[in-house]
Amino acid sequence: MSxxxxxLTDDPTVLKAVIAALQAENARMSATLQAHExxxxxxxxxxxxxxxxxxxxxxxxxxxEIAQLELALEDLLVAAAEQRDGPIENDEPAAADAPVVEAKxxxxxxxxxxxxxxxxxxxxxxxxxxxxxxxxxxGEDVSELLDLVAAQMKVIxxxxxxxxxxxxxxMVQPAAxxxxxxxxxxxxxxxxxxxxxxxxxxxxLYRQHEIYARMGADIPDSTLLDWCGGAMKVLAPVIERxxxxxxxxxxxxxxxxxxxxxxxxxxxxxxxxxxxxGRVWAYVSDQRxxxxxxxxxxxxxxSPDRKGEHPQRHLRDSSGILQADAYAGFNPLYAPRADGxxxxxEAACWAHLRRDFHDVWEATTSExxxxxxxxxxxxxxxxxxxxxxxxxxxxxxxxxHSRPMVDAFKVWAEAQLLRIPxxxxxxxxxxxxxxxxxxxxxxxxxxxxxxxxxxxxxxxRPIGIGRKNxxxxxxxxxxETLARAMTLIETAKMNGLDPxxxxxxxxxxxxxxxxxxxxxxxxxxWKAEV
Numbered sequence: 095m096s097x098x099x100x101x102l103t104d105d106p107t108v109l110k111a112v113i114a115a116l117q118a119e120n121a122r123m124s125a126t127l128q129a130h131e132x133x134x135x136x137x138x139x140x141x142x143x144x145x146x147x148x149x150x151x152x153x154x155x156x157x158x159e160i161a162q163l164e165l166a167l168e169d170l171l172v173a174a175a176e177q178r179d180g181p182i183e184n185d186e187p188a189a190a191d192a193p194v195v196e197a198k199x200x201x202x203x204x205x206x207x208x209x210x211x212x213x214x215x216x217x218x219x220x221x222x223x224x225x226x227x228x229x230x231x232x233g234e235d236v237s238e239l240l241d242l243v244a245a246q247m248k249v250i251x252x253x254x255x256x257x258x259x260x261x262x263x264x265m266v267q268p269a270a271x272x273x274x275x276x277x278x279x280x281x282x283x284x285x286x287x288x289x290x291x292x293x294x295x296x297x298x299l300y301r302q303h304e305i306y307a308r309m310g311a312d313i314p315d316s317t318l319l320d321w322c323g324g325a326m327k328v329l330a331p332v333i334e335r336x337x338x339x340x341x342x343x344x345x346x347x348x349x350x351x352x353x354x355x356x357x358x359x360x361x362x363x364x365x366x367x368x369x370x371x372g373r374v375w376a377y378v379s380d381q382r383x384x385x386x387x388x389x390x391x392x393x394x395x396x397s398p399d400r401k402g403e404h405p406q407r408h409l410r411d412s413s414g415i416l417q418a419d420a421y422a423g424f425n426p427l428y429a430p431r432a433d434g435x436x437x438x439x440e441a442a443c444w445a446h447l448r449r450d451f452h453d454v455w456e457a458t459t460s461e462x463x464x465x466x467x468x469x470x471x472x473x474x475x476x477x478x479x480x481x482x483x484x485x486x487x488x489x490x491x492x493x494x495h496s497r498p499m500v501d502a503f504k505v506w507a508e509a510q511l512l513r514i515p516x517x518x519x520x521x522x523x524x525x526x527x528x529x530x531x532x533x534x535x536x537x538x539x540x541x542x543x544x545x546x547x548x549x550x551x552x553x554x555r556p557i558g559i560g561r562k563n564x565x566x567x568x569x570x571x572x573x574e575t576l577a578r579a580m581t582l583i584e585t586a587k588m589n590g591l592d593p594x595x596x597x598x599x600x601x602x603x604x605x606x607x608x609x610x611x612x613x614x615x616x617x618x619x620w621k622a623e624v
Contacts, residue, residue: 203240247309250281272605275324285325286598288318293579294593296560326575328604329597333578335616336585340391343379344414345441345542348405348424349550350375351557355398355573372573373397374580375405376553377412380588384485384542389618390588392553394580396573402426409438415540417441417547420530442533444470445546450523462510463520469503477545485541492538500535504528556584589617596620 103109220229256267274282291297297305299318306313340346355372375397380390397404402423409416409427416438418424427438448470455463476495480488511524527534537543557580586593599622600615613619 205238205240245309247284247306247311274328274601274605275321278321278324280321280325282601283598285321285601286594288322289325289579289597290583290594292322293560293576294556294583323575325601326578328601329582330578331609331612332600332604332615333581335612336391336581337393339389339616340379340393340585341377341409341412343381343388343412345379345381346409346412346414346416347378347380347544347547347550347553348375348409348416348418349547349554350400350405350421351554352400353557353573353576356569370398372570373400373404374554374557374573374577375408376550377408378549378553380549381542383481383544384488385482386485386542391585391617392581392588394553394577394584396570396577398570398573413437415439415441415536415543417443417544418550419443419446419547420526439536440530440533441536441543442527442530443547444473444534444537445548445551447523447527447534450519450526454520454523457519460520462514463523466503466507466523469499469506473499473545483541488541489539490541492541497538500538504531553584556580586617591617591620595622599623 218229221227222229252270254268254270256265258265274280274285280288288299288302291302292299299322300315303313303315303318350373352371353374354369357370373396375395376392377395378390378392379388381388382390395404395408400423402421402425405421405423406426416424416427418440420442424438424440428436428440430436448467451463451466451470454460455467473496476491476499480491483491507524507528511521511528514521514524537545560576582597583593586596596617599620603623604615607615614621
């Protein structure tokens with residue numbers, strides 16, 4: 095129906111019919127929006143329920159259903175936004191006669207101060223449009239419009255001019271500049287884009303092929319594969335230096351997560367039966383919570399299964415304090431040696447313990463589980479007060495505030511364990527904590543130790559996001575490449591870098607960089623060349 099009122103008749107009967115049609119259309123749109131809202135709420139509740147079911151568990155089926163529901167929810171929210179009158183947020187000054195529409199507050203986009211800004215000035219001129227008098231500046235209204243300049247492929251022609259000497263006829267020509275991959279036409283910026291798109295944005299190479307084709311460069315999938323592998327080979331020395339630095343840290347956080355891997359030995363049995371479950375392990379060093387001087391970093395490793403021999407091999411040259419879950423594969427690392435020492439001291443994770451009580455409380459509304467959550471919550475309240483403080487101050491504060499609460503929790507937990515059924519989940523949660531009590535107390539003795547293993551769990555999130563975009567790794571070697579690429583990208587992000595800008599610069603410089611100055615290219619030392 096036309097929005098213009100110019101063509102409307104003056105006939106009251108026709109106008110009444112038009113009004114009735116508009117009212118019917120409005121009612122239909124209102125009903126549609128209400129149905130959308132109800133479905134949105136239903137999906138939100140369903141997602142929340144599934145996330146609680148998956149909390150602390152590894153269920154591929156639940157994760158896939160969550161991913162599908164999140165996509166459906168996103169589509170519904172887009173559809174609802176399409177039906178709204180006017181924008182959610184507006185940077186333009188409202189007109190004086192504009193109706194006031196009450197809307198739910200939304201967070202405005204945050205744009206970095208480093209983002210380029212272009213000023214477009216609209217000047218009313220020098221003369222008044224009404225009387226012709228001179229105009230003088232009294233101020234200005236400035237609003238911002240966020241726009242995107244599309245990426246563009248660029249062919250750089252390397253022209254090496256040949257010259258001959260007039261005296262001796264010697265031919266003179268500059269040497270060809272080094273390329274990130276010798277013999278390849280891929281530039282450093284393009285290679286960095288390919289790596290970040292695949293391993294951080296989780297865009298498979300066949301999708302990147304389609305994107306680059308729209309930009310005017312038809313790059314075969316096989317070529318993209320070669321470029322990706324070639325770039326990772328060039329970056330191998332940087333990866334090794336990051337691994338050396340991180341694994342030498344005195345305190346490490348460790349965690350692992352499953353990924354599906356195509357099993358070449360069973361490929362003749364069909365896709366479903368030709369899949370095995372590999373693991374990606376993360377080892378994190380992050381001294382920022384206790385004002386340490388070492389830069390943060392993370393090392394990812396792949397293994398074809400979850401046997402304990404894999405983390406034991408990963409950590410064979412490391413020592414100190416290991417904060418992880420209760421996985422039995424770590425136990426040999428904590429075992430006492432002949433002299434009474436051990437390779438690692440075990441620091442437990444209070445978040446894991448809290449999660450067990452949370453699951454019981456959600457399932458049974460147990461008052462005992464609720465009290466356990468409250469007691470642990472007070473420990474976290476105390477931790478928030480000392481976040482980022484030096485280790486000695488953290489230790490002193492914990493001795494004053496957290497130690498009495500931890501001692502009281504142990505006494506209370508032992509008393510509760512005598513009162514409740516011994517085979518229930520609540521008793522299991524208490525036994526999990528009490529059986530490993532020295533490791534739960536260790537954070538009180540050393541201000542460098544965190545109360546939980548959240549740094550490692552955060553390092554696992556990119557893998558979880560990636561699982562929503564790819565079905566499986568193509569092979570064990572593909573899993574190893576994934577782990578090495580994630581080491582580069584996530585360590586760069588932990589140090590506040592744009593991983594694509596850093597990788598592009600490193601790929602551009604690494605062949606001409608002295609090997610004994612390789613540390614200058616590591617994320618915590620890197621400075622872009624001006």
